[in-house]
Amino acid sequence: MSAFVTRFAPSPTGSLHLGHGFSALVCFDAARATGGRFLLRIEDIDLVRCKPEYEAAIVEDLAWLGLKWEEPVRRQSEHFDDYEKALETLRAQHLVYRCFKTRREIADEIARAPHEPPQVSEGPAYVGEMLSDMEERTLLAEGASFAWRLSMERARDYLGAKFDDLSFTEETADETRAIKATPEIFGDPVIARKDNGTSYHLASVYDDALQGVTHVIRGEDLAPAAHLHRLLQALLDLAAPIYRHHRLITDEHGKRFAKRDKAATLKTMREAGATPADLRARLGLP
Numbered sequence: 001m002s003a004f005v006t007r008f009a010p011s012p013t014g015s016l017h018l019g020h021g022f023s024a025l026v027c028f029d030a031a032r033a034t035g036g037r038f039l040l041r042i043e044d045i046d047l048v049r050c051k052p053e054y055e056a057a058i059v060e061d062l063a064w065l066g067l068k069w070e071e072p073v074r075r076q077s078e079h080f081d082d083y084e085k086a087l088e089t090l091r092a093q094h095l096v097y098r099c100f101k102t103r104r105e106i107a108d109e110i111a112r113a114p115h116e117p118p119q120v121s122e123g124p125a126y127v128g129e130m131l132s133d134m135e136e137r138t139l140l141a142e143g144a145s146f147a148w149r150l151s152m153e154r155a156r157d158y159l160g161a162k163f164d165d166l167s168f169t170e171e172t173a174d175e176t177r178a179i180k181a182t183p184e185i186f187g188d189p190v191i192a193r194k195d196n197g198t199s200y201h202l203a204s205v206y207d208d209a210l211q212g213v214t215h216v217i218r219g220e221d222l223a224p225a226a227h228l229h230r231l232l233q234a235l236l237d238l239a240a241p242i243y244r245h246h247r248l249i250t251d252e253h254g255k256r257f258a259k260r261d262k263a264a265t266l267k268t269m270r271e272a273g274a275t276p277a278d279l280r281a282r283l284g285l286p
Helices: 018-034 052-064 080-092 103-112 133-141 152-159 161-165 200-210 225-235 266-271 276-283
Strands: 005-008 037-042 096-099 147-150 167-171 176-180 190-193 215-219 242-246
Touching: 005 018, 005 215, 018 037, 018 052, 018 215, 018 242, 018 266, 018 276, 037 052, 052 266, 080 096, 080 190, 080 200, 096 133, 096 190, 152 161, 152 225, 167 225, 190 200, 200 225, 266 276
Parallel strands: 005 037, 167 242, 215 242
Antiparallel strands: 096 147, 147 190, 167 176
């Protein structure tokens, strides 16, 4: 059997839409073409928005598409202890710090800055600073909320010359190339919160390594995340997968589908009489 391993990792916060279906099929087809393994992972760390009924609907939709995956399915909500250990590693290396500023305070601070910071998927990049031990103890005693931020400056110092040599492999239909990783575009990214012991970035990187994922296949909207993920892999001494970032599926106006677009959900199309073959044809897949 091929050593190729990939995964489809949805968050159960709503119904799967056409774009999700495309991504799942691209992942499944890639694994099947190489005789490799296809995994389903449920990324349900958001305990407020993620619902069991959405997970059940995801399984139903993927089964209708004809996808088959290995069991058991990894649910991130069952493994917060794993992510806490990864966070503890970064804490022990003095690479993370507690940031007590609210989103409004950060937005105001960015607005006052003389230069516009780069934009990433989470919004404008933000660089904070560590508080003194006394300030931190006071805020913790008051029960203040905080986020764990990765200090990009400390990460650079920790890795030394290796920081500037970081790169990841990107595959397309036409070529395979090494891309220089520039995680500094994220500023000091949030990798965990007081009330949620991890983030998408930390949990995804940890699970990909744990599950032996060799190829991360996902939408091109997540391409910037590979820069930060490559840094986390280096800091946590985790294997780096190969990345493939596929095109996004949009409506007739060029707008990306969202989970609130009920007419574009797989369930709606299935109930309207569409078949998996119809869906593949619509998406331009064989």
